[in-house]
Structures are given as structure tokens and as C-alpha cells.
Amino acid sequence: CTVWLYRLAVSSRCSVSLYRLSLLSGCSVSLDPVDIQALRRAAATRGGLLNNEMRRKVWPKLLNINVFDLPHRPGRNGREKHTDFQQVVLDVKRSMKRFPKGMPAAERDALQEQLIDIILEVLKRNSQLHYYQGYHDVAVTLLLVVGERMAMAMLEKLSNHHLRDFMDTTMDSTKHILNYLMPILEQVDAELHDFMTRAEVGTIFALSWLITWFGHVLSEFKHTLRLYDFFLASHPLMPIYLAATIVLHREQEVKQTECDMAMVHHLLAHIPEDLPFELLIGRAQGLFDCFPPPLLAKQAALQSRNSLSISSFQAFQLSTLHQRPDSVLQPGDDGELWRQGNRIVKVAVWGLSATLGAAVFAVAQTAMDWGPEAFLQLF
Amino acid sequence: MAVSGSDFPGSLTNAALPPPRTRIFKIIVIGDSGVGKTCLTYRFCAGRFPDKTEATIGVDFRERLVEIDGEKIKIQLWDTAGQERFRKSMVQHYYRNVHAVVFVYDLTNAASFRSLPAWIEECKQHSLGTEVPRILVGNKCDLQDSVQVGTDVAQQFADSHSMPLFETSAKDPNSQGGGNHRDSDHVEAIFMTVAHKLKSQKPLVLSQPPESSVSLSMGKDVGGDASRSWGCGSC
Numbered sequence A: 001c002t003v004w005l006y007r008l009a010v011s012s013r014c015s016v017s018l019y020r021l022s023l024l025s026g027c028s029v030s031l032d033p034v035d036i037q038a039l040r041r042a043a044a045t046r047g048g049l050l051n052n053e054m055r056r057k058v059w060p061k062l063l064n065i066n067v068f069d070l071p072h073r074p075g076r077n078g079r080e081k082h083t084d085f086q087q088v089v090l091d092v093k094r095s096m097k098r099f100p101k102g103m104p105a106a107e108r109d110a111l112q113e114q115l116i117d118i119i120l121e122v123l124k125r126n127s128q129l130h131y132y133q134g135y136h137d138v139a140v141t142l143l144l145v146v147g148e149r150m151a152m153a154m155l156e157k158l159s160n161h162h163l164r165d166f167m168d169t170t171m172d173s174t175k176h177i178l179n180y181l182m183p184i185l186e187q188v189d190a191e192l193h194d195f196m197t198r199a200e201v202g203t204i205f206a207l208s209w210l211i212t213w214f215g216h217v218l219s220e221f222k223h224t225l226r227l228y229d230f231f232l233a234s235h236p237l238m239p240i241y242l243a244a245t246i247v248l249h250r251e252q253e254v255k256q257t258e259c260d261m262a263m264v265h266h267l268l269a270h271i272p273e274d275l276p277f278e279l280l281i282g283r284a285q286g287l288f289d290c291f292p293p294p295l296l297a298k299q300a301a302l303q304s305r306n307s308l309s310i311s312s313f314q315a316f317q318l319s320t321l322h323q324r325p326d327s328v329l330q331p332g333d334d335g336e337l338w339r340q341g342n343r344i345v346k347v348a349v350w351g352l353s354a355t356l357g358a359a360v361f362a363v364a365q366t367a368m369d370w371g372p373e374a375f376l377q378l379f
Numbered sequence B: 001m002a003v004s005g006s007d008f009p010g011s012l013t014n015a016a017l018p019p020p021r022t023r024i025f026k027i028i029v030i031g032d033s034g035v036g037k038t039c040l041t042y043r044f045c046a047g048r049f050p051d052k053t054e055a056t057i058g059v060d061f062r063e064r065l066v067e068i069d070g071e072k073i074k075i076q077l078w079d080t081a082g083q084e085r086f087r088k089s090m091v092q093h094y095y096r097n098v099h100a101v102v103f104v105y106d107l108t109n110a111a112s113f114r115s116l117p118a119w120i121e122e123c124k125q126h127s128l129g130t131e132v133p134r135i136l137v138g139n140k141c142d143l144q145d146s147v148q149v150g151t152d153v154a155q156q157f158a159d160s161h162s163m164p165l166f167e168t169s170a171k172d173p174n175s176q177g178g179g180n181h182r183d184s185d186h187v188e189a190i191f192m193t194v195a196h197k198l199k200s201q202k203p204l205v206l207s208q209p210p211e212s213s214v215s216l217s218m219g220k221d222v223g224g225d226a227s228r229s230w231g232c233g234s235c
């Protein structure tokens, strides 16, 4: 069924708007059982999932994670024996910027230790996966939102799907994914495409965007979170489409730059702080719909190469559709942390019938019960 | 000495003035992850040790305009990712048109020194011949208590590859090096040495519209002492 999302101000006092999952009659509105399509739509359309409470509920669902059967907290014994231990530590220690500014050092230290733990644990459990610099930027984003055990579960799932291509022994598959970028540009703005081709800029400027889902390059955490909502709900190639919209958005600047590899690379590699992300997300989705990956691959005569992320996506997506409701999964009422906050997603629902074009309110619980503070925390 | 530089050369491109040709020296900086490539390039271009660095993913550029013997020259440093997987398939695009190579190891980390032959091999594979000036930099000499790579061993290695060796610290470039008889080299001096070396070579073709506002000059001659160690006479 079609899902629509609409924007409602939480209150006149706060500028934060709340999006409501607005479902046509017959669709489920709560998380139990999961209406995964609706959640996916919510995560991808204007505003995304709004706050971390919501994310804690919805992100695991988007990845089909059983919240009642999380991996155990990793032990620290012998972690330094892992081949990637040194590299992981080096990268995590240098990732200070990813933590909220006001966070006490002791707390940050503890989180950094957890970060090292979960990364190494996922790698240990999946010998087919190889660490890359930037993986820690994904892990830290998850950790800060959903906590250690859930972050580990999500990281493991992502690593075997969306991020899988980046984790081969070599980066050849990653290069293949990057090769989708120029063909998208060519479809939309041949002039820009030609300019960049003449400059021989390559696509490495977008490498960190792709493999960290922009976590490495955005300084505002809220933007990173917003993009993660989008990517968790989307095809693994979506970061490339977003990369394309960013380049297209800066088309004027690019064309005014000297047609030189270094100049164009440098301009593009540094993402401006004030990008209109909501707009760009909408455009990326539009580009994806107009020029889906198979079409691009054909038109650009991209060398065929098996991408595990792409080839496993359909099955992955199907699996998310068949999640069992939490009430079935839950072994007992033993105060599982992840059930707390269930009501958040039931917050407020504004149903609108597309066919009638008229709004039908089905407000389960208004946002006012929560007060704007809860939503403001993040912004 | 006036040290200024830009981490963001974007402004350089906007100059609408006619181009009295500014030559660009492109220098690629390579070596294992964590040896301090980002810190060294940052120190040279921005004049100070960065508060924090992050892992370099792919390639970063930094550049600085300097004046050598009355000529304005743009030194462009290509700061590359150290992790092996990036070096293998990602960075090669940036080896093209490089004028000089700076190999960096961490003198408190023997493994980073042992990796040098692999990095040298990497250069060969990207058809950077011996005519391209190369130097070896041992970084972090401020950490004198943790030195793992002695100056003698490093010097021997450098000699065998006809490269000059510099021991330095991106953090505290004036501190004394691990070796007892030689001063540690200033980061500034190291890159300027390479620039002098390049300037003395045959003219390079690349040009660039000048930036009007920035004017830099070296306050002292830094070319002399260190550059004598270039072994191969042809370059």
C-alpha cells in the first residue's frame, strides 16, 4: 500500500518538525508487527527518523535484526592478536571528532574501547571480512545511537550486505562501485561530465563518502544520522547516487574551477557544511528511480563484475519483509531494554488517503505528551 | 620566518589575472598508516602541528606557495592513505605526473621501516623512475625514548637507494634527532630541499594563474646541506 509522510510541527514553540508515519487504512502503524515498507519510506523521505529514540527502534528493523537475540558483549581477551588490531586502534584513537563535543573524556575513552571491541569482534566472527580505514566511521555512528550490542549486530549485518564490497581483500569491488558515479553525471549533465573527464579527476574524491556513508566527511553528526536513515532504507548503491547529486549541486563551482585534476579533486573532496541534505536526498532517490543500476551498467558499458552487495540485496530486502513481530520474538517480559520506548513510534499518526486527498487523523498518542525536549535533544 | 599556507587552495583558482606562469611541484608523500604523513604535510602547508588528524581515506591535497630564487612556485603535496588496501588499487591514479616522492617511516615503529621496500616497489610499478627525486623521512624523532630504528640502519638503507635521509618530527621539528651527531631536520627545510632540487632540474611545464595576495619567501637557505646526499649524479 502507498505510504505518505507529512510534516507536522511538534509545537509552535519549537521549530523541529515531526514526521508521522501516515498510512492508508489497513496498514499497520506500530512496530509490532513491522510494516517495513512504511518504515523504509519514513527513513527515506523528508526529515527521516527525526531523533535517536526513533532510530533505536527503526534502524534494527530496517536490517531485520532480532532485538531479543543480540550478540553478547565482546570479551577483550586476546583482541590484540587480531591482524587488524593496530590499524583499528590507530583509527579509533584518531576519531575524536566523531564524539559529541561536550562529552567527558572518560566517557569517550570508554566508548572508544567499545568501538575497538565491536569492530574486532565482527571481524573475528566473519573471516571473509577485511577491515578498511573508514569502517570505524560507520561503527562509531551506530555505536553512538544504538549502543554496543545492537551496534555490533547492525555492523555485522551491514558488513555482509551494504558494505560487503568494501571488505574484500582488495578494493577492486569498491572501485567498481565508484565507477557508477560518472555515468550518472553523464545522464544528467553531459557538460559537467565532460569537464570532469577532461580534468581526469577520477572518483577517489568520493571514496570516503561511499565507504563511510559520509560519516568521515560531515562534521555535523545530525547530518550523518539523517543520511544513515536514508541509506539503511535504500539500495547499497544509494550513496553513489547521493554523491552524484552533491556533485551536480555544485556544478557551477566545478565548472568555474581550473580544469585540473588536483583542483577539481580538492574542490569536490571538501563537502560544504551547508548542503541542503533533504533536497539532495530527494534528488538522489529520483536519480535512482530514473537511472537504476542495471540501466546505468548497460548504458555505460560498465565492466561486469559480481558485486556481493548488489547481488545479495534482493534476498536481504525480502528477508526484512518477513520479520516476525516482537511479541512473537520476545521470550518473556524480562525488561528487555529494546522494548522500552516502543510507544515512541506510535507517537502520532496522521493518516491521509491519497485517493480522497483528505486527511484522516488517527492520532494514537500526540507528540505533545512527550514535549519538544525529547525531540530537540538531537538538533 | 614567515610561514603561511593554505589547506584549501580553492581561492587560488579564482584569480582572474593573466597568468605569469607559476610552476607547480607535485610531491607525493607515501608510507605506512600512522607514520605521520598527514601531520608532516600539514605542518609544511599550515605551519603547525595539527590538533588532531584522522585516517586519510584515498588522497588529500595540501599546497603552499613559496618563493625560490625570486620565482614563485606552488608546492603541492599529495597526502596518501597508508593502509595497504588503498595503496594497491586506489592511489595509483595520483602517481601520474608526480615530480618527487617522499617516503616516510616512523622511527618509533620498526614495522613501518620494514615496509619501505614495498613502497619503493610500489613506485617502480607506477613507472616512477630513478630520475624522479626521492627522499626518505624518519618521523617522530621527538619521541626519543621509543626509537626503534637507529640512524645508522636508516642511513645505510637510504644510501643503498640513493636517497637522502632526514630525521625529523612533525610535532616538534626543532627537537634533537635520535642520532647523536646530527640535528634533526626542520620539516620546512625538508620540503624546501626537494623544491630546490626540482627547481634545479629541467624546467617543468605546468603553469598556474598566480594568487595575488600570498607572497612567501624563504628566510634562510635550506637547500645546501641536505641536498648533497643525493647520490645519483644524473638527477
Ligand SMILES: Nc1nc2c(ncn2[C@@H]2O[C@H](COP(=O)(O)OP(=O)(O)OP(=O)(O)O)[C@@H](O)[C@H]2O)c(=O)[nH]1
Pocket (backbone or CB within 6 Å): A094, B031, B032, B033, B034, B035, B036, B037, B038, B039, B040, B053, B054, B055, B056, B057, B080, B081, B082, B083, B139, B140, B141, B142, B143, B168, B169, B170, B171, B172
Ligand atoms: N610524537 C609525535 N607524534 C606524531 C608525529 N607525527 C604524527 N604523530 C602522531 O601520529 C599519529 C598518526 O599521524 P598521521 O599524520 O595521522 O598519520 P598518517 O601517516 O597520515 O596515517 P594514515 O592517514 O592512516 O596513512 C597521530 O596520532 C599523530 O598525532 C610526530 O612527529 N611526533
Ligand SMILES: [Mg+2]
Pocket (backbone or CB within 6 Å): B037, B038, B039, B053, B054, B055, B056, B079, B080, B081
Ligand atoms: Mg593521513
